[in-house]
Amino acid sequence: MRLLPALLSAFAALAAAPLCAAQNVRVLIASKATLSVNTAPTSAGPGSASAPTIWNIGVRGGKLTLGGQDTGNALLSLPANVGGTLEVAGHRYRGGLILRATPGGVQAINVVDLEDYLRGVVPAEMPPLWAAAAVRAQAIIARTYAAARINPAAPYDLCATTQCQVYEGVAKEHPLSDAAVLETRAEVVSSGGKLADTYFSADSGGYTASSLEAWGRDIPYLKAQPDPTSPTAQKPWVITAPLGDVEEVAARYGVKLGPLSSVSVSKASTSGRVIQLSFSGENGTQTLAGADAGGFVRSLGAKSSRVKLSVDGGLLTLTGSGSGHGVGLSQWGARGLAESGKSDLALLAFYYPGAQISVLTEAQANTRPQLGPTLPLAVAARQGSAPGQPARTELTAEVTPDLLLEPDLFPALIADLLIPGPAARLTL
Structure with missing residues (x-):
């Protein structure tokens, strides 16, 4: 039996159509000279499947190779296995995969539903056992950040590091952060009919910074204001x-x-x-x-x-005092406000004053996300829900001393590396 046709049967050459019609994001999860991809839904032991599930991907002459054999393509795609996962370079991810030949090797780009993507982002950004309102607020601003960067004309939308948002796939998922993503499904922060710049940092130090003082850009909802629940305001x-x-x-x-x-x-x-x-x-x-x-x-x-x-x-x-640039939401400040009884929408109204909460509409293939029903955040906070969404259900968890982490142990992702400038986006 010839090996190459068998290998290629698992991969389809990437065409203009997306891997599926949902609101997907494309996340660069690995870039190496060679990559291993395990297509089994879960880790399989030796002899557990009759057909190979682990492929070694390389580049030769500008084209991808599978198992050392030329594919004749610079781009290959692996469609999503519904309900399953795949493993790339030792890490498990939901969704499908694009493999892309570059001068430096192989790029692996995870094509994943936006909501599934957030399941691997939110708990990497904020401990999921923190107050539920704070975790929901984190889910909303992480969704906003990702949605604002969806660009069908680019080879990928996001990276998986602190230069974008840390995305650790299935291994990082947690039931409480999953619940936060689900309860806020499709909700984003907006301003003037566009997705907002939802910058955040670990700890404002008692006073948030404005975008004008930080980066010379006057964004109306990113103001300097007292932030009394950020912890290092009291403990420099x-x-x-x-x-x-x-x-x-x-x-x-x-x-x-x-x-x-x-x-x-x-x-x-x-x-x-x-x-x-x-x-x-x-x-x-x-x-x-x-x-x-x-x-x-x-x-x-x-x-x-x-x-x-x-x-x-x-x-x-x-x-x-503080940790990070201080613009927008302070994660430790948000935790303090949530523990005082403030809702996620009230947190967002405080840290992004004058902004709105919107619900994304159903996505069309190869398009940027579109905003649907919208309300001022202050109004949504008073009514207890985003436009057209059900009221929140509070989930609580016992917080033990080992979960009271120092701010640096869960650094914010949109930290000083993400200020406007040459290093704001990972390019390869």
Whole structure:
């Protein structure tokens, strides 16, 4: 029996039509010189199936190879196995798969229903045993982020890392985060008839940052405002660094004054984040402003740019609060608000003031998501549901001390790597 036809029978050459007509997202889950793909619905032991289920995928001459044999195609697709999963590079995923030859090797792109995708994202972003309202809010903003990036003209919509949203597939799924995804099905944050920019960070440090102060873009619903339930507002973090080390870091930002005698914040934003730093040294004084000022304090180990500086005894002390850029929803702040009895819609109305809640319409093949019924978030919060959706059902879980994690253990995905700039999207 010839091996290649048998292998190719499992894969169809990718055509213009999608793998299925649902609202799918295409997520780049792996990119390597060679990849292994296990098409069995679950992990199968040796001899458990009569036909091979594990394929080794490579690239030769710009075309994909299966088991070392040329396929003649640069693109291959594996349709979704209804109710089943597949394994790529040791990780299990729902949905189907696109394999794409690139100069660097093979890209594996998971084609998965948006709601199934969220099942592998939400618990990677927020502990599923946190207050249900906070987890539902996380589901809504994660759905919004993904839906806004669906682009049929691109080879894929999202990556699976912190440069997009962390997506860990089936292994990360949890019944409580599954429930949050289901209860908020198709719900997204919108503004002006478009999907909103639902930035979020781990902890605002007691005061959210505006998009204007963070990135120079004035987005009306991303305002600087007090955020009293973010935990490090009450428990600041402290970092110290010898001035010799500080001088080395400063030199990387163009500040070369010889031995430093002082470093101070000469200008701060409305939310208390560094806008300008002043340096004094043996050879004079110099300032560092904008993104460079924030980058400097982060290079010293600061968790956010909401920080105060002092020099004493040859040490620079950084006393700060927060973790991440602070724009939009604060995950730890959302947890605090949820534990005080606020609903998911009330959380979103607080962190994205003036925005709306919308329900996505049924998707058409190869199209971007479309917004359906819409209400102001403040109105939806008062009525207790999104437009046309049933009221929420609260699910609770006992939280044990080992689940009271430090903010850094569950970092927000749309963190400082996602500020507008060259590194905002993974490209290969």
